[in-house]
Amino acid sequence: MAKAIPRGGVHQSRTLKYAHAGALTAGDVIVANGQVLVAVGDSAAGAVNTFVFRGPVEFPKQSALAIAPGEVCYWVADTHVNKTASANTKVGICTEAAAAADTVVLVELGENK
Structure with a gap:
């Protein structure tokens, strides 16, 4: 599973x-109820974890x-962010330019409305 890194402090995230349903480690990205969420800590399957749903997050990029x-x-299931809406889940907007050679992109993660 691809990892994301929350980049906001307590006041930004x-x-x-x-x-x-599955076991997770910090940084795992899941989609729950149409929302992209980033695990803050580790958790066993079925255990409650804390997830970032809004704030600056560094995601792996296509x-x-x-x-x-x-x-x-947009989040491509279990792998990375790209700019293709079809069959993917909206993550948010890019907040710092990411060149084609970059492996990550900083996104302002936001809930889908």
Whole structure:
């Protein structure tokens, strides 16, 4: 499973508690109820964990893809972020330019409305 890194402090990130069906480690990215969530800690299957649902998060990025600030980003199941809406889950918007050679992108994670 791909890992993401929350980059916001206590004042920038918003969290929720959720019990995921599978075991998780910190940084694991899941989609629950149409929302992209990032695990804060480790948890056993079915145990409650804390997840970031809003704030700056560094995600792995599709290779050979440049993403400009303000562009909408989407999560491709268990792997990375790209700019393709079809069959993917909206993550948020890019907040720092990511060149095609970059392996990560900083996204303002936000809940889907």
